[in-house]
Amino acid sequence: MTTPNVPAGATREAGLTVDAGRLWPDGIATAVVAALIGLSGVLVCRSLLDIPLLAPSRDGAYGDVHTTGFVLAAAASAIIATGLLHVLLVTAPRPVTLFTWIVGLATLLAVLFSFATTAVLTARIATAVVDLVLGIAIGSLLGSVAARSLTPRRAWEPRLPADPLHDSTITIGEL
Numbered sequence: 001m002t003t004p005n006v007p008a009g010a011t012r013e014a015g016l017t018v019d020a021g022r023l024w025p026d027g028i029a030t031a032v033v034a035a036l037i038g039l040s041g042v043l044v045c046r047s048l049l050d051i052p053l054l055a056p057s058r059d060g061a062y063g064d065v066h067t068t069g070f071v072l073a074a075a076a077s078a079i080i081a082t083g084l085l086h087v088l089l090v091t092a093p094r095p096v097t098l099f100t101w102i103v104g105l106a107t108l109l110a111v112l113f114s115f116a117t118t119a120v121l122t123a124r125i126a127t128a129v130v131d132l133v134l135g136i137a138i139g140s141l142l143g144s145v146a147a148r149s150l151t152p153r154r155a156w157e158p159r160l161p162a163d164p165l166h167d168s169t170i171t172i173g174e175l
Helices: 009-014 020-048 063-092 095-114 121-149
Strands: 016-017 150-152
Touching: 009 016, 009 020, 020 063, 020 121, 063 095, 095 121, 121 150
Parallel strands: none
Antiparallel strands: 016 150
């Protein structure tokens, strides 16, 4: 398998299928990486750079419940992105290209949203940087998983025609 950017109809014609057993474990691993990036970003900003990210400085190196929410949101974003990638691999004409654009634009929105808060400027910049790193990590890790998740169809799996209504080998009773 050389490229995951096979049109959806051609995926079936080429005998390819999405192997969820490969996709989802990597998606879960990406969620763990995203959570660790989020936590590391908060700890670096709060303890090393003395930037009150997500909570006032008096709350220590970890911060407060907002840090936990941020870390869980990072992990949830990776799980949601894995689901999106799975759907795109099954249905979209250029799944990896579309996935890259969607993750890139979602990352841009997260970065821009960081500046819409009332936090001090250094905290807004730090949040934007952590969000950018998170988006790049999720997009690159899952983008590389896409190629490994498309596998040749097994011999025993039924092969569906690209257009069952216009395929002369299928009768009305089989539909």
